[in-house]
Amino acid sequence: MAHLVWLKRDLRIDDHEALATAAARGTCIVLYVYEPEYYASPEFDPSHHTFIDASLVELERDLAARGARLTYRYGAMPDVLDALAREIPIESISSHEETGNAITYARDRRVRAWAASRGIPWFEYAQNGVVRALRTRDGWAKRWEARMLRPIADVPPRVVTAEIAHESRRTFTDLGVVDRRKPEALPGGSTAAQALLASFLAERGVDYRRGMSSPVSGAVACSRMSPYLAYGAISLRRVYQATLARERDLRARKADGETIDGRWLGSLKSYSGRLHWHCHFMQKLEDEPALEFTNQARAYDGLRENDFNADRFAAWCDGRTGYPMIDACMRSLHRGGWVNFRMRAMLMSFASYHLWLHWRPTAVYLGSQFLDFEAGIHYPQAQMQSGTTGINTLRIYSPTKQALDQDPSGDFIRRYVPELARVPAPYIAEPHLMPPILAASIGYRIGVDYPLPIVDHKVAVAFAKDRIYGVRRGAEAKSEAKAVYVKHGSRKPTPRRQTAPRPAADQRE
Ligand SMILES: Cc1cc2nc3c(=O)[nH]c(=O)nc-3n(C[C@H](O)[C@H](O)[C@H](O)COP(=O)(O)OP(=O)(O)OC[C@H]3O[C@@H](n4cnc5c(N)ncnc54)[C@H](O)[C@@H]3O)c2cc1C
Numbered sequence: 001m002a003h004l005v006w007l008k009r010d011l012r013i014d015d016h017e018a019l020a021t022a023a024a025r026g027t028c029i030v031l032y033v034y035e036p037e038y039y040a041s042p043e044f045d046p047s048h049h050t051f052i053d054a055s056l057v058e059l060e061r062d063l064a065a066r067g068a069r070l071t072y073r074y075g076a077m078p079d080v081l082d083a084l085a086r087e088i089p090i091e092s093i094s095s096h097e098e099t100g101n102a103i104t105y106a107r108d109r110r111v112r113a114w115a116a117s118r119g120i121p122w123f124e125y126a127q128n129g130v131v132r133a134l135r136t137r138d139g140w141a142k143r144w145e146a147r148m149l150r151p152i153a154d155v156p157p158r159v160v161t162a163e164i165a166h167e168s169r170r171t172f173t174d175l176g177v178v179d180r181r182k183p184e185a186l187p188g189g190s191t192a193a194q195a196l197l198a199s200f201l202a203e204r205g206v207d208y209r210r211g212m213s214s215p216v217s218g219a220v221a222c223s224r225m226s227p228y229l230a231y232g233a234i235s236l237r238r239v240y241q242a243t244l245a246r247e248r249d250l251r252a253r254k255a256d257g258e259t260i261d262g263r264w265l266g267s268l269k270s271y272s273g274r275l276h277w278h279c280h281f282m283q284k285l286e287d288e289p290a291l292e293f294t295n296q297a298r299a300y301d302g303l304r305e306n307d308f309n310a311d312r313f314a315a316w317c318d319g320r321t322g323y324p325m326i327d328a329c330m331r332s333l334h335r336g337g338w339v340n341f342r343m344r345a346m347l348m349s350f351a352s353y354h355l356w357l358h359w360r361p362t363a364v365y366l367g368s369q370f371l372d373f374e375a376g377i378h379y380p381q382a383q384m385q386s387g388t389t390g391i392n393t394l395r396i397y398s399p400t401k402q403a404l405d406q407d408p409s410g411d412f413i414r415r416y417v418p419e420l421a422r423v424p425a426p427y428i429a430e431p432h433l434m435p436p437i438l439a440a441s442i443g444y445r446i447g448v449d450y451p452l453p454i455v456d457h458k459v460a461v462a463f464a465k466d467r468i469y470g471v472r473r474g475a476e477a478k479s480e481a482k483a484v485y486v487k488h489g490s491r492k493p494t495p496r497r498q499t500a501p502r503p504a505a506d507q508r509e
Contacts, residue, residue, distance in 0.1 A: 002088050002162040004081075005030045006095040008104075010127055010232035011055035012190045013062045015152045017125040018094040023156035025092065029084065030063060030161060032056060034074040034170050037103050039177055043367035043375075046172065046180040047337050051371060054188030055233050056169055062190070068159035072167045074174075077107050078114035087164050090120055096127040096232070099286040101375040102293070128236045129279035130286050130376070137283075137491055144279055148240040184336030185371050186227060193228035197239060200224070201246040208267035214406035215329060218340030223271065226338070226372030229278065240275050243268055282376030284488045292379045293360065297390025297484055299477035303467060304358040312355040315454055316347075317365050319417070322451035324429055325403035326350050328416040330369075335416070337371030342406065344370075345385045346397040352386035353396045353464035354455050359386040380488075387468045390481045391489055394468060396461055403429035419450040 003022040007030065013019060022028050038044060060070045073080045084090065093115055098104055115122045126132070129144035172179040186192065200208075200223040211221030228234045247268045254260045285291050295301055315321050319330035329343045339347075344366070351362040363382035367373040384392050407413055410428030414421050420431055422442045427434040431444070432452050439446050446452075471477050 001091045002027045002029045002164075004028070004084070004090050004093045006093055007032045007059075008095060008098050008232075009100075009230065010096045010235075011052065011059055011188075012193075012233050012235065013059065013066075013155050014190065015127075015235040015238050016096075016155075017127070017153040018096055018123070019159070020153045020156050021123065021125075022092070022094040023159045027160045027162050028068070029071050029088070029090075029164065030068060030159065031071045031073065031080075031084070032059075033077060033080050034072065034175060035077060035107070036074075037076065037107065039175050041101070041103055042364045043101070043373050045337075045368040045373075046177050047182040047185050047371055048373065049172065049175065049177060050181050050185065051188035051227055052231060053169060054192075055190070055231055058189040058191060058233075060169075063159060063161075066156060066159045068161040069166070071161070071164065072169060074167070074170060078111045081111065081114060084164070085118070088162055090118075093120060093122040095122070095124055097124045097130070097132060099130050099282045099376040102289060105289055127232065128282065129276070130282045132286070134283065134287055137487070137489065139491075140280075140283065141276070141491060144276060148237050148275075150237065152235075152238060152241065182335055182337050182371070184332075186224060186336075186338070188227070188231065188233060190228075190233045193225065193234035196224050196228070197234065197242060201242060205267050205271060206261050206263050209263065209270045212270075212340060213342045214412075215332065215340050215343045216407060216412050218342075219338075222340055224338065226370075226374070230372045230374045236275060236278060240272065243272055243275070247272075278377060280490055281380045282374070284380040285376040287487065291383065292375060295388040296380070296383050296488065297388060297477060297480050299390065299474065299480050300388040300468075300471055303388070303471060304352070304356055307356050308358055308361070309355065312454060313351075313357055313361060315451070316351050316355060316357070316362065320451050321350070321355075322432070322453040323350070323399040324410075324413045324417055324420060324431065324450075325399040325407065328407075328413040331416040332412075333366075333369040337369060342402070344381070345395070346399060346402050348382055348385035349395065349397045350399060353468075354457065354460040356460070356464060356467075359383060359388065387472075389488075390477060390484045394465070394472075396464065398457060398461075400429045400457065417450070 003025045005019050005022045005028050010016060010018070019030065056070065063070050073084065081090065098108065112122060126147060129147050131140065131143060134140070204220050205223065207217065207221045211217035225234065225239055229236055229239070247265065250260050250264050316330070319327035319334070321327055326347060329339050329347055332339055347366065348359070348362065351357045352359050359382045363379060366382070367378050383389050385395070387394050403413065408425070410425045413428050420428060422444060423431050423434065431450060432446055434444070434446060436446065
């Protein structure tokens, strides 16, 4: 008999309630399942496998240090469980709750039915602030805070695992996946997560509030915890509590008369707010799984569905729209799988407004390119930047303004769009406006070496606004907005720490 610990997006031993409780119950099987459905899902990218694999290597090591072995199986769930149950009777299943996409949602339902039909209890533990079967958003922020302040689950000193057939980690070839890695992607694993968090809280985070908006300063000033949170290489609770501890430490030192860099406390407050947003957005998909596919406000149905332009989509995906900031951000994703929030919002907004593409295919593509793809954050954010939520202010970014504001020297653009390497800073955001004589003097051929803008900014934005406001002003959209707010809108800040966003602040930075 064995207690099964089913690892999903919780690839760590620290603060792992499912592992800790199962280990206390008796002999365990600590299981990771390679699910073919996941590898075939549209948002999957080989870089995700690389990250997961590195996390599993560490987990194997950490479990081995506690006398335990990590068991791997390949196959659909619950068939894998069926086969395991023939090897050894399963007494219980422990895992963390998951707010995934439609694939993992359906798979969890199948597992639930399987376990119930065999009378096997399935213990699911929350690992973040997302509340299952939430009845109302009122009071949600308080519940989030309470969960995040719960004690960290102890790492079990010893985990006894059952002697069953051993299978090794799967390689790209085993999985039938092309070995395509991102050369600038962060490495997976809990060690990297802890090191990044430590450097953020000790040094990098000091300029978080000011530095987060630019892809250049943001790469250092942002925590970069997102892929580690997405695959659970570190728990959100651990990150939040470490942030509070740092804040307390700074305040105490300040009270003792030490000179503290004035930026720290504001930056840490903003950071805590983002950790709250992590779950605030995931809660939307948890409450309404259809948000992965359908407009949050149904009044917007039909707005873009029939206008999909495959050439525009391909240019956007490849980073050859003729808008240097868009193309640099997209190509930076190809190389590293990360770009800061502001640039993600700009990429999505450009696709949805300037190119008038429906958010679903563009969100799927971005999901595949983000190392930190987290369906619960991703789809609600994609809709928010596309004007289909019904409750958020319309925000259309000008890629030229973003380039001038966030990359004034043009170094970021030149790094990822080498065709523009010789273009001087005053023209880097709009190289097609370079005087021909200047272009000739640097050997740059306008419209040949790099595309002309795929659409005219002013014309495209006017068209998009006209269409969106056309719906927004309608009676149906107005009455639906109230219902959407009641279901998904963020409420007042929590009284104690004031970290929760105000209702209209979802998209502020
Ligand atoms: C269209 C779009 C899609 C996005 N898709 C994802 C996604 O798939 N996975 C993902 O983790 N984030 C996503 N984000 C949110 C945000 O951009 C990233 O979390 C952030 O850039 C990750 O970098 P970081 O860890 O350095 O963030 P930091 O600024 O250091 O923030 C720390 C953590 O807070 C959370 N967080 C920060 N900003 C947000 C936000 N605006 N909304 C929700 N949570 C936030 C993340 O967990 C992040 O790791 C998306 C944003 C947009 C506009």
